Amino acid sequence: MSRLLRQALTAQVATEPASGYAVPGFRPFAAKPGAVVTNDALNRLRDKEGI
Numbered sequence: 001m002s003r004l005l006r007q008a009l010t011a012q013v014a015t016e017p018a019s020g021y022a023v024p025g026f027r028p029f030a031a032k033p034g035a036v037v038t039n040d041a042l043n044r045l046r047d048k049e050g051i
Helices: 005-011 039-049
Strands: none
Touching: none
């Protein structure tokens, strides 16, 4: 039985570090309170950078 399934069946919750989790090669920035990033804002940045 996998660790994830065992946790789900026993209702144990894994805790993440306060700064969030890191994906290999990427460490997310801390969120700014009240800041909302929309898809439109991301699309404008991509257009500006030519991505």
